[in-house]
Amino acid sequence: MAVGIGIESEGGQYNGKMTPFVVISCMMAAMGGVLFGYDIGISGLVASFFASSMTRSLGRRPSILFSGLVFIAGAALGAAALNVYMLILGRVLLGVGVGFANQAVPLYLSEMAPSNYRGAINNGFQFSVGIGALAANLINFGTQKIKSGYGWRISLAMAAFPASILTLGALFLPETPNSLIQRGNAHQLVDEMLQRIRGTPNVESELADLIKASEIAKSMDNPFKNIIRRKYRPQLVMAIAIPFFQQVTGINVIAFYAPVLFRTIGLGESASLFSAIMTGAVGLVTTFISMLVVDKLGRRVLFIAGGLQMFVSQVIVGGLLAALLGDHGAVSKGYGYLLLVLICVYVAGFGWSWGPLGWLVPSEIFPLEIRSAGQSITVATSFVFTFIIAQTFLTMLCHLKAGIFFFFGGWVVVMTLFVYYFLPETKNLPIEKVEMVWRQHWFWKRVVGEDDEERKVGDFRSSL
Numbered sequence: 001m002a003v004g005i006g007i008e009s010e011g012g013q014y015n016g017k018m019t020p021f022v023v024i025s026c027m028m029a030a031m032g033g034v035l036f037g038y039d040i041g042i043s044g045l046v047a048s049f050f051a052s053s054m055t056r057s058l059g060r061r062p063s064i065l066f067s068g069l070v071f072i073a074g075a076a077l078g079a080a081a082l083n084v085y086m087l088i089l090g091r092v093l094l095g096v097g098v099g100f101a102n103q104a105v106p107l108y109l110s111e112m113a114p115s116n117y118r119g120a121i122n123n124g125f126q127f128s129v130g131i132g133a134l135a136a137n138l139i140n141f142g143t144q145k146i147k148s149g150y151g152w153r154i155s156l157a158m159a160a161f162p163a164s165i166l167t168l169g170a171l172f173l174p175e176t177p178n179s180l181i182q183r184g185n186a187h188q189l190v191d192e193m194l195q196r197i198r199g200t201p202n203v204e205s206e207l208a209d210l211i212k213a214s215e216i217a218k219s220m221d222n223p224f225k226n227i228i229r230r231k232y233r234p235q236l237v238m239a240i241a242i243p244f245f246q247q248v249t250g251i252n253v254i255a256f257y258a259p260v261l262f263r264t265i266g267l268g269e270s271a272s273l274f275s276a277i278m279t280g281a282v283g284l285v286t287t288f289i290s291m292l293v294v295d296k297l298g299r300r301v302l303f304i305a306g307g308l309q310m311f312v313s314q315v316i317v318g319g320l321l322a323a324l325l326g327d328h329g330a331v332s333k334g335y336g337y338l339l340l341v342l343i344c345v346y347v348a349g350f351g352w353s354w355g356p357l358g359w360l361v362p363s364e365i366f367p368l369e370i371r372s373a374g375q376s377i378t379v380a381t382s383f384v385f386t387f388i389i390a391q392t393f394l395t396m397l398c399h400l401k402a403g404i405f406f407f408f409g410g411w412v413v414v415m416t417l418f419v420y421y422f423l424p425e426t427k428n429l430p431i432e433k434v435e436m437v438w439r440q441h442w443f444w445k446r447v448v449g450e451d452d453e454e455r456k457v458g459d460f461r462s463s464l
């Protein structure tokens with residue numbers, strides 16, 4: 001919120017509860033994460049920018065609905081493909097579906113959630129990503145064994161399942177109050193919706209904040225032009241830095257390396273299956289733990305603890321491999337087990353920090369007027385770096401060998417320091433008030449300017 005927006009609920013939280021309404025809506029919407037886990041498509045990069053205007057001008061729900069429908073079409077076209085063109089088009093459509101889902105779903109979750117549960121609910125997105133990835137691995141493992149050569153068609157067709165739940169969900173889900181008001185719906189209607197969602201008639205202060213935020217949002221016609229203004233500099237930096245850092249933790253490279261270790265310990269054929277189950281299960285359990293604690297411990301603590309944990313395990317793995325392998329060769333079974341334990345420690349570190357928080361923090365720091373645009377930048381950055389790392393890591397591995405663990409470990413140090421110095425805590429703050437944290441931050445206040453609201457924010461935060 002820009003200068004002029006006051007604080008309605010100084011000295012306290014809104015009264016919202018975790019209603020069944022919120023829980024069910026969010027479980028449905030989180031299916032969007034399953035799509036992403038099941039299928040990472042680069043066409044989502046471009047799609048996320050189209051999603052931005054739909055999510056802003058039509059609402060979060062239509063984007064989610066569109067995502068589900070396009071994903072189903074992609075799965076159907078791919079599964080029934082008669083030639084390579086159909087396969088490619090199917091592939092593009094899956095990517096477009098994911099692009100829309102990743103753009104709209106995290107915003108939907110963060111706006112629907114009562115502020116003290118926002119972390120838990122939004123982290124459900126990465127939890128769903130984990131379920132999707134694990135399901136894809138298990139299904140592919142099963143379908144690979146089908147002799148007729150039709151297995152891949154089954155894998156693709158199965159992608160339509162979570163997309164159908166998402167589509168059905170989107171038909172029945174309520175729109176977020178933030179989007180309703182931003183798009184000019186009557187205050188009366190938003191008031192009623194807010195009361196239903198929050199499970200209490202006392203929604204005045206939240207409604208007042210939404211109205212104020214929407215007044216600014218309505219006066220802004222081109223959010224992409226506006227987001228580069230100095231007053232949004234912290235959000236723009238985070239929109240790019242957070243998904244970049246999430247990928248340079250090296251998570252996807254390490255998940256790729258794990259099956260090699262399973263082969264080392266003698267699992268042969270089933271190495272990749274065991275690896276997927278192990279990293280998948282560790283990731284899911286730790287992301288779930290993150291859901292339980294993120295609104296109590298806060299984002300910063302998890303980022304920093306997870307970062308340290310990833311760094312320590314990466315350095316030990318890199319050191320062990322450098323000592324054991326030299327340029328090439330193999331490690332013994334005993335070391336194979338040790339390395340696997342260390343990989344689990346690493347995946348656990350990612351699972352409660354950068355995995356879920358890489359989606360949560362961007363979705364909650366943009367003020368309403370640039371929220372949709374900001375989220376598109378986050379999604380596009382995430383796709384770009386996932387792609388670059390996937391394309392380059394084999395070459396990197398050949399050159400750096402065990403050093404690749406030090407390479408990503410180095411980035412983990414950078415991102416942990418970055419969080420320590422530059423990322424303010426956002427736990428429990430109402431989403432339409434989060435913007436204030438920059439004005440009281442030692443560094444960002446020099447960029448965006450301090451103002452007289454700082455003292456009020458201080459009071460507000462200390463009362464939480």
Ligand SMILES: OC[C@H]1O[C@](O)(CO)[C@@H](O)[C@@H]1O
Nearest residue numbers: 126129133251252283355386
């Ligand atoms: O959600 C972002 C990241 O999380 C993972 O699914 C691992 O759990 C990665 O494959 C992906 O890049």
